[in-house]
Amino acid sequence: MDIIRTVEWMKQVARAARSEGRILGFVPTMGALHEGHLSLVRAAQLQCRPVVVSIFVNPIQFGPGEDFERYPRQFERDCALLESLAVDYLFAPEAGELYPAGFRTYVHVEGLSERLEGRSRPGHFRGVATVVLKLLEIVQPTFAYFGRKDAQQARIVRQMVADLNLDTQIQVSPIVREPDGLAMSSRNAYLQGAERQAATALFRALTAARREIEAGERDALRLVAAMRAVLDREPLVATDYAEIVDADTFEPVLRLRSTCLALVAAFVGNTRLIDNMVIGPVDDELKVEI
Numbered sequence: 001m002d003i004i005r006t007v008e009w010m011k012q013v014a015r016a017a018r019s020e021g022r023i024l025g026f027v028p029t030m031g032a033l034h035e036g037h038l039s040l041v042r043a044a045q046l047q048c049r050p051v052v053v054s055i056f057v058n059p060i061q062f063g064p065g066e067d068f069e070r071y072p073r074q075f076e077r078d079c080a081l082l083e084s085l086a087v088d089y090l091f092a093p094e095a096g097e098l099y100p101a102g103f104r105t106y107v108h109v110e111g112l113s114e115r116l117e118g119r120s121r122p123g124h125f126r127g128v129a130t131v132v133l134k135l136l137e138i139v140q141p142t143f144a145y146f147g148r149k150d151a152q153q154a155r156i157v158r159q160m161v162a163d164l165n166l167d168t169q170i171q172v173s174p175i176v177r178e179p180d181g182l183a184m185s186s187r188n189a190y191l192q193g194a195e196r197q198a199a200t201a202l203f204r205a206l207t208a209a210r211r212e213i214e215a216g217e218r219d220a221l222r223l224v225a226a227m228r229a230v231l232d233r234e235p236l237v238a239t240d241y242a243e244i245v246d247a248d249t250f251e252p253v254l255r256l257r258s259t260c261l262a263l264v265a266a267f268v269g270n271t272r273l274i275d276n277m278v279i280g281p282v283d284d285e286l287k288v289e290i
């Protein structure tokens, strides 16, 4: 695996692959890799050769007081994992390489960026959209792979790619979970003991909503109440939001008619976690594209 540190070198490598007619796959990450990330790499390897993975803890998507400084960084371990999967290239630029002095251009995907995660983390999706656009411009992959763990992010990226006529197809993979249901996340490393136990409340809340739907419930407010009841029972969990939204528009729904997403965000101690589940009048978890 070649480790690439500069934009120019990354562009050269990607250009060479494209000129040989190869199908380039790209998996952007912030590192501290886990099975969720690796599932994206495997999905890329099924369709593409070469595969480029990026590791970049993007400073502009963290707000003041968030965990940018203490975000887990495990570069050696990440390299070994990617080597073991025979990834072709790792793009790991320093912050100054992507944001040199004088940088002043940002991307804002209107509407979709203001709700849910965007409301709780102002400026977050501006930072995400900006770095994803830069990375897609540098690598110009045929396919780029994102996780449904960050469903709103995937929706925003799809919107940006369509609006800006980018030549990359966005592929979204299912959420990879721990055996007890907790969605895998680099931030799970912050959780110890009782907090780790309590963190399963997010998945249990989503499951409770799904059980209600299977029993015939279609009223979104009642489904939200069922989710909140599970979260509220955990003293270590402070709910940020629990919502049911249309899977395409991310607008809240009153009744479940189309494919929807149940989304939760909560603090477990000092650690902010998010999770979601595709829900709908029929169980189409695996069929839906968002």
Ligand code: AMP
Pocket (backbone or CB within 6 Å): 028, 029, 030, 031, 035, 036, 037, 039, 040, 145, 146, 147, 148, 149, 150, 173, 174, 175, 176, 177, 183, 184, 185, 186
């Ligand atoms: P991150 O390193 O947290 O920025 O995540 C990089 C990519 O991996 C994003 O597209 C995430 O949605 C995806 N991802 C993170 N956790 C999971 C998971 N548990 N299952 C599937 N994809 C994930």
